[in-house]
Amino acid sequence: MGGSIAGCAAALALRRARVEEITVYERAAVRLADRGVGVAVHNARYAELESAGYLDTSIPFVQIARSRWYVRDDTAPRSPLGREIGVMPSPFRTYNWGLLWDGLYCRVSETTDFRPGSAVEAVKATPEGAEVHTDGRTEHYDVVIGADGYRSRARAAISSDARPGYAGYLAWRGAYSSSRLRDAELLAEDEGAYVLFQGGHLVVYRIPDGATGGHRVNWVLYSAPPPGLDQGMHTPTSLPPGTAGDGLRAHLAYVCAELLPSYWADLVRATVYDELFVQPVYDFTAPRHAVGRILLMGDAATVARPHTSAGAVKALQDATILETVLTQTATWSEALAAYDSDRVSSGHAMVDLGRRLGRALVTETPNWQTFDQTGLETWWRQATGTGQFGGRQLTR
Numbered sequence: 001m002g003g004s005i006a007g008c009a010a011a012l013a014l015r016r017a018r019v020e021e022i023t024v025y026e027r028a029a030v031r032l033a034d035r036g037v038g039v040a041v042h043n044a045r046y047a048e049l050e051s052a053g054y055l056d057t058s059i060p061f062v063q064i065a066r067s068r069w070y071v072r073d074d075t076a077p078r079s080p081l082g083r084e085i086g087v088m089p090s091p092f093r094t095y096n097w098g099l100l101w102d103g104l105y106c107r108v109s110e111t112t113d114f115r116p117g118s119a120v121e122a123v124k125a126t127p128e129g130a131e132v133h134t135d136g137r138t139e140h141y142d143v144v145i146g147a148d149g150y151r152s153r154a155r156a157a158i159s160s161d162a163r164p165g166y167a168g169y170l171a172w173r174g175a176y177s178s179s180r181l182r183d184a185e186l187l188a189e190d191e192g193a194y195v196l197f198q199g200g201h202l203v204v205y206r207i208p209d210g211a212t213g214g215h216r217v218n219w220v221l222y223s224a225p226p227p228g229l230d231q232g233m234h235t236p237t238s239l240p241p242g243t244a245g246d247g248l249r250a251h252l253a254y255v256c257a258e259l260l261p262s263y264w265a266d267l268v269r270a271t272v273y274d275e276l277f278v279q280p281v282y283d284f285t286a287p288r289h290a291v292g293r294i295l296l297m298g299d300a301a302t303v304a305r306p307h308t309s310a311g312a313v314k315a316l317q318d319a320t321i322l323e324t325v326l327t328q329t330a331t332w333s334e335a336l337a338a339y340d341s342d343r344v345s346s347g348h349a350m351v352d353l354g355r356r357l358g359r360a361l362v363t364e365t366p367n368w369q370t371f372d373q374t375g376l377e378t379w380w381r382q383a384t385g386t387g388q389f390g391g392r393q394l395t396r
């Protein structure tokens, strides 16, 4: 269920584990490859996923080496970028979501019955497998994988009370061709930027542009909206491009005018309405990742706050673990039990890290004006705790 990053990776895992018949139900009828925002993958996690056979260099990426951290400082000599408080290593490959999806999809499209425009209405466990209800039909399978995202119906079937909790703030996002970027040389190709303010921050990096072969500028801004503007967002939802209301756009305009240095404010303002979308930040991890013959993967199983830069990585790791347990066990039941015990602890660790980073970067921000390189490094060590920013090490 679901043919996005987790769904395609699941199909690849099953094929590599020599499962013969694989059906992917994908609700969206449109090409998922047309989604064009950024996903960052830590170099070390990329290396593991490449050696496991899930990613390779055929998928375009931009290599980032470091991030520069800025604050607005109206008392300092005016730099449009703001005052640089430090530089941190940032060994990430950045991907265009659509190109990443396409790279995975191409590897499974010929060996999988991929059904775009097929929404699963319900899934039910049976003694020997699970049944899927869709388009007025019922189809029977040995195993059903719920890769159907954070509002998963598969999860509801095995654990009715596990659902994402609203973190109390939003992510405004945009991406556009870097040819539109004014003073483009101020954002080096191998650098990202964190622009910090009280109660939130902006993250910027370049990603590949599928249409031109050049780059796109990708940005995400986290901030709590004024009271009342996020009513209704406790129920998991997102606002697709071109649907953010006047109040949310006015708050973004306020952050640009009052809290960001001018270069970064202009970079955000260069996003046209149809490119702007808003995602409330949620997190949760399902208490069980497999029950009977129904298994959860990707955001259906765990959503960590995006500050971890690890959601897509974890979805791909889920798939590699599924392949491993399938090749090491003799029955579906043994494989699903092994998958469950591995992924539940991983899910808790990522959610915990996301909450720590959410406090540090959004809800309990320090006085950035006092920060320098040493202060930044100390704060970052405390914020990330045991590390694992960019995803946990793949151990199996």
Ligand SMILES: Cc1cc2nc3c(=O)[nH]c(=O)nc-3n(C[C@H](O)[C@H](O)[C@H](O)COP(=O)(O)OP(=O)(O)OC[C@H]3O[C@@H](n4cnc5c(N)ncnc54)[C@H](O)[C@@H]3O)c2cc1C
Pocket: 001, 002, 003, 004, 005, 006, 007, 025, 026, 027, 028, 032, 038, 039, 040, 041, 118, 119, 120, 121, 147, 148, 149, 150, 153, 171, 173, 220, 279, 297, 298, 299, 300, 306, 309, 310, 311, 312, 313, 314, 315
């Ligand atoms: C602001 C933000 C920034 C992020 N940045 C990063 C990053 O830098 N690095 C990183 O690794 N991750 C990042 N992530 C997380 C990452 O995008 C996700 O974790 C990842 O894409 C996992 O996707 P998925 O396939 O599990 O779910 P989704 O992409 O949500 O896919 C679910 C699919 O299931 C389909 N579906 C749903 N219901 C049904 C149904 N009933 N029947 C059939 N199909 C159905 C949907 O149409 C959809 O295609 C970020 C997330 C956010 C919100």
